[in-house]
Amino acid sequence: MLCLRQVCLFTLKHYQARTLCSDLLLSQINGCTHEDEVFNLVGRNKARLSEKHVGIAFNVLWQLQKKRPILLRTSDYVRNHSQFLSLCVLAENKVEHMEDEVIVDTLYTILRLNAEDHVSLAKALVTEAWKRLERQVLLSLPALSKFALCLYKQHRHFSPIIGQVAHIVDMKLDSIQDIRILSVLMISISDVITESFRDRLLHKAEQLLEEKDEVHFNYARRILQFLQNVKLRYHPLLEKCNRIFLGSASHLDIHSISHIFGLYEQLGFDNAEFRLIAKQVLSETIDDYYDPETFAKLFSALGPMAGSKVRERLLVTAAHMAEEFSSHQVLMILKTMQKMKCRNSHLLKKMASVLHKRLDSYHVLHLVKLTQYLVLLHCQDLELFAKLKMLLLGYLKSSVIPADTAAIIRVLAMLPSFQVEEMIINKAAAVLPQCRLHHLNCIATALVKWNHHGQLHWQNSSELCAKLLQKLNDCGFQRLQKANNLNLLLEELTHVNGEWFEEVLNEETMAMCQHLIDQITWANVLPLSLFLIKSDHRCPVLFDRIA
Structure with missing residues (x-):
């Protein structure tokens, strides 16, 4: 009996010692003030x-990075450290024993540190979380969000697991009382929800925004992101979010302002009061932005509304930093110059000089935008245009x-x-049956322009052009006749304009809108009204339905 007691006491002391040691190690990790301290403890x-x-x-590790300004973070050092790899291996081996929150937090940290190389760990964490979702274990709303x-950050926008999350949100929506959690869930599941579910989410968001006296501007920003994701301009919610931004003016910086302006532009929303506040905030801190990334955002946000003195400072600084801009930042600067209707020859030459070295790095649609901006800004660099033409024709082929x-x-x-090659016409003819109305309109506009200016010089060009125009018309009519969803039709009509559409498809489009009149709802009244205004076509039946 005495021996047994001694064995038990020894075991208990050994367990207590291990627990104490373990707790001490936990405290030591929590008390680390530098990444190397964490890695030393791990090693x-x-x-x-x-x-x-x-x-x-x-x-x-993530909290230490998070405390630093973005430009001073050392994510590269962390994720390339040998002990970080050891930590990833340990995590992967222990993933089944982790608590729900630990699984989610670890996955979040991996993504925030941009540790894409550790794919197997991220995959193991996602797989384990999915298993728990299916077993209805991982149901804590904070962990779920x-x-x-x-x-969402892994771009699994349409994956079955996102569908599983959406299903849980659908069941638990009434119990969600935290706008932070709701806003995260909304943007994450936005690609897999029905219109009725979308409306319920919007109603819930409105309700929670009304109930809270103070809402962090990031939550409102996520609501805007959701609206942009579902391609819906819902003004009551836009106005609510805008009021939150106005009330958070002292907390806004260039990054948040730039993001908000971008969302407003995509949603077709504008607010003079917010622009005024943003202008004031950015003008007061203009000297704080000296790195290319932040300055490009400043130029894009402040440039179009800046006064003459600030505008000149921005242009001078942009020219000075030109060589430091990335390809994307050059695109941002040129886009903003076009918005500002600024044809500053010195800055244009600087941008053109940079572009000569960077053209090969652009995606085809970025090249398209680049060419458009340069043409509208009356760039005089013929050599640059020749390079652009060669690249665009190569992509077209x-x-x-x-x-x-x-x-x-x-x-x-x-x-x-521009001298039109027959290949271009043949390429256009080949894709017409798959084109949306906007794409048909682009091709028709180009074709009419080339024909009008006599830029089609090969044999039988007039005959070929006439056949292609007829095929364009036929494809446009067929596209309209097959339309059975008003929302999708209005989405296609958003960017359609010009003589070809007005002369050929306008009446047919009105007839189709009338045919789909029962699909008019609060959600599509605005885009339908904008189309009717743009088309300058009076249709009493549609007006009555809208009213």
């Missing part, structure tokens, strides 16, 4: 690290995507003194 205690230690270590955000083909043809028609 010395690999055999003793439990799934809890591993989860805490990942969390501390964070997990959904991770899936290999293009099999109707949208890309139409975009290239549209912008080629903008080039000065």
Whole structure:
């Protein structure tokens, strides 16, 4: 009996010692003030690290990065450290024993550190979380929202697991009382929801925004992102979010303002009061933005509304930093110059000089935008235009995507003194049956322009042009006749304008809108009204329905 008691006491003391040691290790990890301290602890205690230690270590690594300004973060150093790899291996081996929150937090940290190389760990974490979702274990709303955000950041927008998350949100929507959680879930599941579910989410968001006295502007920004994702301009919610931004003016910086302006532009929303506040905030801190990425955002946000003195400072600084801009930032600067109707020759020359070295790095649609901006800004660099033409024609020859083909043809028609090759016409003819109305309109506009200016010089060009125009008309009529969803039709009509559409398809489009009149709802009244205004066509039946 005495021996048994001694054995039990020894076992208890040994267990207590291990627990104390473990708790001490946990405290040590939590107390780290630098990444190297975390890695040293991991290196010395690999055999003793439990799934809890591993989860805490990942969390501390991210929190240390998070405390630093973006430009001073050392994510590269962290994810390339040998002990970070060890930590990933340990996590992968212990994933089944992790608590729900630890799984989600670890996945979140991996993604925030841009540790894409550790695919197997991310996959293991997602798989384990999915298993728990299916077993209805991982149902904590905070954990679910964070997990959904991770899936969204992994671009799993249409995956079955997102559908599973959406199903849980659908069941639990009435119990969600936190706008932060709701806003994250909304953007994460936005690609897999029905219209009725979308409306329920919007109603819930409105309700929670009304109930809260103070709402962080990030939550409102996510609501805007949701509206943009579902391609819906819902003004009551836009106005509510805008009021939140106005009330959060002191907390806004260039990054948040730039993002908000981008969302407003995509949603076709504008607010003079917000622009005024943004202008004031950015003008007061203009000297704080000295790195290319932040300055490009500043130029894009402040440039179109800046006064003459600030505008001149922006232009001078942009020219000075030209060589430091990335390809994307050059595109941002040129887009903003076009918005500003600014044809500053010095800055244009600087941008053109940079572009000569960077053209090969652009995606085809970025090349299209680039060409458009340069033409509208009256760039005089003929050599640059020659390079653009060569690249665009190369992309056109290999293009099999109707949208890309139409975009290239549209912008080629903008080039000065462009001689049209027969290949372009043949390429257009090949994609017409797959084109949406906007793409048909782009091709028709280019074709009419080339024909009018006598830019079709090969044999039988007039006959070929006439046949293609007839085929364009036929494809346009067929596209309209097959329309059975008003929302999709209005989406196609958003960017359609010009003589070809007005002369050929306007009446047929009105007839189809009347045919789909029962599909008019609060959600599509605005785009329908905008189309009717743009088309300058009076249709009493549609007006009555809208009223």
